[in-house]
Amino acid sequence: MEQAKILIQEIGEAGLLRLVQGFCPPDVIGNDAAVCAVRDGYSLVVTADMLVDGVHFSDRTTSAYDVGWRSIAANLSDIAAMAATPIGVTISLGLPPTTPVAWVKGLYRGAADCLQVGGFAVPIVGGDVCSAPVRTVSISAFGEVKPESELRRATACVGDAIVMTGMHGLSRLGLALLLEPEREAWRSVEFNDQQRAIAAHQRPRPRLDLVPHLQKWQEIYGDGHTIAGMDSSDGLADAIEQICRASGVGAILWRDRLLDLMAMNLSESRALEWALYGGEDFELVLCLPALLAHELVQLAGNGAAIIGEVTRSPDIAVLDRDHTNRILLDRRQGFQHFSVQ
Amino acid sequence: MEQAKILIQEIGEAGLLRLVQGFCPPDVIGNDAAVCAVRDGYSLVVTADMLVDGVHFSDRTTSAYDVGWRSIAANLSDIAAMAATPIGVTISLGLPPTTPVAWVKGLYRGAADCLQVGGFAVPIVGGDVCSAPVRTVSISAFGEVKPESELRRATACVGDAIVMTGMHGLSRLGLALLLEPEREAWRSVEFNDQQRAIAAHQRPRPRLDLVPHLQKWQEIYGDGHTIAGMDSSDGLADAIEQICRASGVGAILWRDRLLDLMAMNLSESRALEWALYGGEDFELVLCLPALLAHELVQLAGNGAAIIGEVTRSPDIAVLDRDHTNRILLDRRQGFQHFSVQ
Numbered sequence: 001m002e003q004a005k006i007l008i009q010e011i012g013e014a015g016l017l018r019l020v021q022g023f024c025p026p027d028v029i030g031n032d033a034a035v036c037a038v039r040d041g042y043s044l045v046v047t048a049d050m051l052v053d054g055v056h057f058s059d060r061t062t063s064a065y066d067v068g069w070r071s072i073a074a075n076l077s078d079i080a081a082m083a084a085t086p087i088g089v090t091i092s093l094g095l096p097p098t099t100p101v102a103w104v105k106g107l108y109r110g111a112a113d114c115l116q117v118g119g120f121a122v123p124i125v126g127g128d129v130c131s132a133p134v135r136t137v138s139i140s141a142f143g144e145v146k147p148e149s150e151l152r153r154a155t156a157c158v159g160d161a162i163v164m165t166g167m168h169g170l171s172r173l174g175l176a177l178l179l180e181p182e183r184e185a186w187r188s189v190e191f192n193d194q195q196r197a198i199a200a201h202q203r204p205r206p207r208l209d210l211v212p213h214l215q216k217w218q219e220i221y222g223d224g225h226t227i228a229g230m231d232s233s234d235g236l237a238d239a240i241e242q243i244c245r246a247s248g249v250g251a252i253l254w255r256d257r258l259l260d261l262m263a264m265n266l267s268e269s270r271a272l273e274w275a276l277y278g279g280e281d282f283e284l285v286l287c288l289p290a291l292l293a294h295e296l297v298q299l300a301g302n303g304a305a306i307i308g309e310v311t312r313s314p315d316i317a318v319l320d321r322d323h324t325n326r327i328l329l330d331r332r333q334g335f336q337h338f339s340v341q
Numbered sequence: 342m343e344q345a346k347i348l349i350q351e352i353g354e355a356g357l358l359r360l361v362q363g364f365c366p367p368d369v370i371g372n373d374a375a376v377c378a379v380r381d382g383y384s385l386v387v388t389a390d391m392l393v394d395g396v397h398f399s400d401r402t403t404s405a406y407d408v409g410w411r412s413i414a415a416n417l418s419d420i421a422a423m424a425a426t427p428i429g430v431t432i433s434l435g436l437p438p439t440t441p442v443a444w445v446k447g448l449y450r451g452a453a454d455c456l457q458v459g460g461f462a463v464p465i466v467g468g469d470v471c472s473a474p475v476r477t478v479s480i481s482a483f484g485e486v487k488p489e490s491e492l493r494r495a496t497a498c499v500g501d502a503i504v505m506t507g508m509h510g511l512s513r514l515g516l517a518l519l520l521e522p523e524r525e526a527w528r529s530v531e532f533n534d535q536q537r538a539i540a541a542h543q544r545p546r547p548r549l550d551l552v553p554h555l556q557k558w559q560e561i562y563g564d565g566h567t568i569a570g571m572d573s574s575d576g577l578a579d580a581i582e583q584i585c586r587a588s589g590v591g592a593i594l595w596r597d598r599l600l601d602l603m604a605m606n607l608s609e610s611r612a613l614e615w616a617l618y619g620g621e622d623f624e625l626v627l628c629l630p631a632l633l634a635h636e637l638v639q640l641a642g643n644g645a646a647i648i649g650e651v652t653r654s655p656d657i658a659v660l661d662r663d664h665t666n667r668i669l670l671d672r673r674q675g676f677q678h679f680s681v682q
Contacts, residue, residue: 032422032571035386035491038379045376046466048431048481052473081373090389092479125387128479132393138433138469138479140389150376230373 008104009097016104016129020091023108025123036087036125042144047078053135061178064103066202067137068110074233075141076114076122076206077282081231083151083214084143088125089115091139094132107137118208149218151286156228156247160310161293165207165284167200167260167303168236169271172278174201188265197264204282207231213299217292229286237276237329239285240308240316247287250315253308255325258318260303272318276329349445350438357445357470361432364449366464377428377466383485388419394476402519405444407543408478409451415574416482417455417463417547418623422572424492424555425484429466430456432480435473448478459549490559492627497569497588501651502634506548506625508541508601508644509577510612513619515542529606538605545623548572554640558633570627578617578670580626581649581657588628591656594649596666599659601644613659617670 008016038044049071051057057067072089079086091111093104108124115122122141174197177186186194218226228247232239236258244251261271283303286296287310297304316329349357379385390412392398398408413430420427432452434445449465456463463482515538518527527535559567569588573580577599581592602612624644627637628651638645657670 032388032419035384035423035486035488038383038385038485040381042379043376044379044385044428044483046429046431046481046483047373048433048468048479050433050435050469050471050473050477050479052435052471052477054474055472078373082376087385088387090387090481092389092391094391094393094477127389128391130391130393131396132391132475132477133395134474136391136393136435136473136477136479138389138391138477140387140431140481142385142387142483144379145376147376 006101007097008095008099008101011101013129019101019104020093020108020127020129023112023124024126036142038087038144041146043147043150045079045082045084045143045145046140047075048140049075049138051137064106065110068107069114069203071137071139072111072114073117073204073206073282075139076117076208077204077231077233079141079143080118080207080211081151081229081284082143082145083149083211083218084145085211085215086120086122086208087142087144088123089139089141090127091124091137092128094130094134094136096133096135097131099135114203114206117205118211120208145215146219149215151214151218151227151229153228153230153243153246156243156249156287156310158249158310158312160228160287161290161306162240162251162253162308162310163286163288163293163296163300163304164232164236164307165210165286165296165300165304166281168232168258168276168281168283169261169274169278170197170200171204171280172274173197173261173264173266174199175280190264193264201280204280206282207284207300210284210296210300213296217288226292227286227288229284232281232283232285233279235277235279236281236285238279241329243285243287244310244314244316247310248314250311250313251308251317252311253316253318255318255320257305257307347442348438349436349440349442352442354470360442360445361434361449361468361470364453364465365467377483379428379485382487384488384491386420386423386425386484386486387481388416389479389481390416392478405447406451409448409453410455410544412478412480413452413455414458414545414547414623416480417458417549418545418572418574420482420484421459421547421549421552422492422570422625423484423486424490424552424559424568425486426552426556427461427463427549428483428485429464430480430482431468432465432478433469435471435475435477437474437476438472440476455544455547458546459552461549486556487560490556492555492559492568492570494569494571494584495587497584497590497628497651499590499651499653501569501628502631502647503581503592503594503649503651504627504629504634504637504641504645505573505577505648506551506627506637506641506645507622509573509599509617509622509624510602510615510619511538511541512545512621513615514538514602514605514607515540516621531605534605542621545621547623548625548641551625551637551641554637558629567633568627568629570625573622573624573626574620576618576620577622577626579620582670584626584628585651585655585657588651589655591652591654592649592658593652594657594659596659596661598646598648
């Protein structure tokens with residue numbers, strides 16, 4: 001317990017660097033920049049993210065471990081959303097001198113554990129540490145993908161099935177349970193489901209496990225336009241909207257496929273709202289031919305489903321199976337609201 | 342002038358994203374991650390840096406343009422120090438909502454201009470913007486290098502000449518002039534030299550111009566161990582110490598080659614101290630065979646010099662040409678102090 005009280009200012013910048021370098025492979029550090037291999041004929045894929053204490057996380061509700069896990073998960077999810085194989089990440093930290101050393105260790109442990117998800121053992125290849133008035137975490141992730149396997153948003157085709165690779169809204173339920181554990185509305189949710197929702201929020205798993213399959217299909221089925229997609233970090237509705245806008249198409253979504261949270265005893269309206277707008281589930285949303293879609297749902301496992309199809313009409317509509325109760329998602333409102341027609 | 346008063350909170354995250362995306366090539370943005378080419382047989386080189394208002398810069402002394410320029414310069418200097426060809430950078434910004442939009446534009450303009458230095462036209466390929474209580478800039482830079490051309494610290498050989506690619510201490514003089522413009526000690530420095538020193542501090546030029554030559558020599562002369570080196574961002578003494586420690590060697594430095602600032606009417610002791618410990622000159626410090634060293638000095642231009650040679654003895658000593666006045670740089674003091682023997 002003594003160690004938990006040591007502050008950054010006591011170990012100094014040199015001590016802090018030694019600590020974080022302990023999480024990097026020794027052969028890539030020790031020079032001005034890290035060196036990673038990119039294989040012949042592959043493109044480099046790059047993403048970056050910044051998280052700030054009090055804005056994106058808070059000591060009150062988020063452990064250091066979870067800050068590390070979630071910040072890595074968000075970046076690896078972007079790499080997965082390009083169907084790219086991860087190569088490495090950099091982690092830069094801005095820290096007040098009074099930050100406990102244990103917090104930094106916790107963050108790196110969470111990051112290191114999340115980097116194992118999907119079986120890639122992604123290395124931390126560098127970063128920076130500096131003094132800052134508020135804890136700040138800045139992550140970059142790099143991956144590689146053959147140009148013909150790369151996944152883009154703009155290639156959805158009319159008739160494609162729309163697949164979500166896992167349940168949506170679960171992370172939002174987890175957040176609600178963390179923020180207001182005593183609230184009456186969640187009492188109906190069983191203990192196991194509560195734990196599952198909290199885990200979904202605290203330890204989202206980037207879908208790197210699907211990358212080899214997506215790469216294979218993009219390669220086999222030709223011109224690299226077989227599958228369109230992105231991740232659902234900003235919500236399912238946002239992902240579908242972005243894909244449709246980039247591809248110049250619309251979509252029909254089946255309402256009954258968006259109500260998974262009803263099985264956890266939430267109301268239909270809340271289940272639908274959180275599935276569409278909850279955010280931070282870090283699943284993939286993919287548009288692809290129906291045969292592949294069925295195979296993908298099998299591979300993606302629990303919660304994965306075909307939730308609709310791509311249409312020529314530019315609208316994005318939520319429908320009952322008998323084509324009643326048509327609800328249009330309202331693009332002008334930035335997907336913050338429904339408009340019923 | 343009206344525009345200078347618009348705040349980030351008025352244009353919102355969407356407006357801010359549009360602003361910064363205006364500085365990115367349109368073909369690399371719009372998906373979850375940017376895609377860059379890495380050529381066949383090359384390795385990826387990655388570096389990261391974080392700068393915080395009040396720690397690394399301040400609105401009082403540093404314009405937004407210079408914050409952008411300097412943060413890019415530091416990262417491109419690391420890429421140059423690996424003898425790598427730059428591919429792209431990401432820029433992540435944490436900003437208080439009351440930050441003027443003009444500050445963000447200024448920063449990106451400074452960054453974009455510095456990205457032209459050395460003739461590579463390095464693209465900004467992505468990043469993140471988020472709310473933060475203090476202005477925070479996090480940069481990642483990527484480059485590519487053939488494994489056999491890569492520059493490392495650990496390959497200095499006994500007998501190598503030690504070259505600095507430009508004058509050292511000039512940036513420190515510029516900082517002194519900015520911090521205490523009225524101080525008596527700088528009155529003797531001529532106006533033109535003052536302007537040159539301030540420019541060296543505000544707009545350091547990463548030595549990407551030397552990368553093609555370094556790559557060629559590493560390739561021609563064989564096993565990739567021809568040249569050892571790093572950049573001098575943390576000072577000339579620090580660079581030499583790091584190279585010597587990594588290579589298991591020592592060095593002799595010629596005192597008369599370290600006194601360039603005396604020509605600007607500074608005292609000998611200050612000239613020597615700032616040359617060794619001033620920092621932020623962002624030149625390269627290289628150990629290489631004498632014939633190549635002479636060619637390099639010609640190529641590197643004004644201020645470049647052979648300043649010493651690599652020795653078997655592990656000491657790092659500053660000597661007069663007649664081998665008198667031997668001063669040992671004291672490693673135990675972390676190069677903060679001299680110890681005279």
